[in-house]
Amino acid sequence: MKNTLRILILIATVFSVSNVKAQLLGNNERYSQFVNHINVGVDGFLNMNPGSGTYNPGFGVSAKYQYDVTQNLGVTFGVGYSVITANNSKVFGSAASLTPDLKLIPLRLGAKAYFLPEFYLGGEVGVAYADPYIDKETRSHFSKFIAPSVGYETNKLDFSFRYENVNHQNDYVSFIALRVAYNFNF
Template sequence: MKNTLRILLLIATVFSVSTVKAQLLGNNERYSQYVYHVNVGVEGLYNINPGSKTYNPGFGVSAKFQYDITQNLGLTFGVGYSVLTADNSRVFGTNPDLRPDLKMVPVKLGAKAYFLPEFYLGGEVGLVYADPYIDSKSQSHLGKTLAPSIGYETNHLDVSFRYENISHHNAYVSFIALRAAYSFNL
């Protein structure tokens, strides 16, 4: 009798957990028939570089295209435009000693892995065109970027927090960013 009761309790638990999981996943439009997603967002940037390459907080805009491979994994392609303002910059300054703002145009490939229906861990790698140079010795405008992130995504809202490092040889710029985006399905 005790074994029968335990088996029935185990079966009831398994069915209730699978029903709850199906209801959680079914409520999010992202997990329905759509596999293509686009989101457009704004970003707030905060420089965390030590030493001489310090910048004031900045801003950015970006667009991401996502293709869901499985229910819990999506591949991303993103482009954007970001600006970190220099400590001594002036909009209409003529002093040649002024350091210009750092303007960046990243192109990144990445992935999002959903560990809960609406929470994800992401990672992106790519190239960044930066003006002025990241590495003044080589005077190259191109740098490599690496950007891990954590985020929360609902039907039409995607909010993420990321660390981004842009480097060229031994020179680099690092910042953290908070991104809020509007998402829609294709």
């Protein structure tokens, strides 16, 4: 419940910052001729679970579609593939993988609010299909997640830093992620 309240406060802050920016800066030239954007990027993950040595750093690829509602606000939809390796995973040289790697295919819905022409605050929520090998006993292989972020974007590149919390059958995995992406504007 506390996380939900924090996210609602973050979203309210994002919308109020974008309104203040419009009043202070007026029109800027950020993507003035483009309304649709697609970016493709790579992600790097670092486990943030305190006291947990279950997962090592991970990696992923993702694609996002962005529609600019206003010059200062964009709505996003994304998809990707993420692998967060287990501590005793074969990737890192042990003989047997006792804990399976966390493999996710996320579907994300979010927003970006630009508080300066290139800097933005963002937030995403969504579901992810988790590899069935993680927990064969469960009937659902879907996880929920929430991910606030901050980023810097130019016409061609998008750099973002986010905190992501994944809930799979009431087991939580938290990590920070760095994303570097290339933008295609049309």
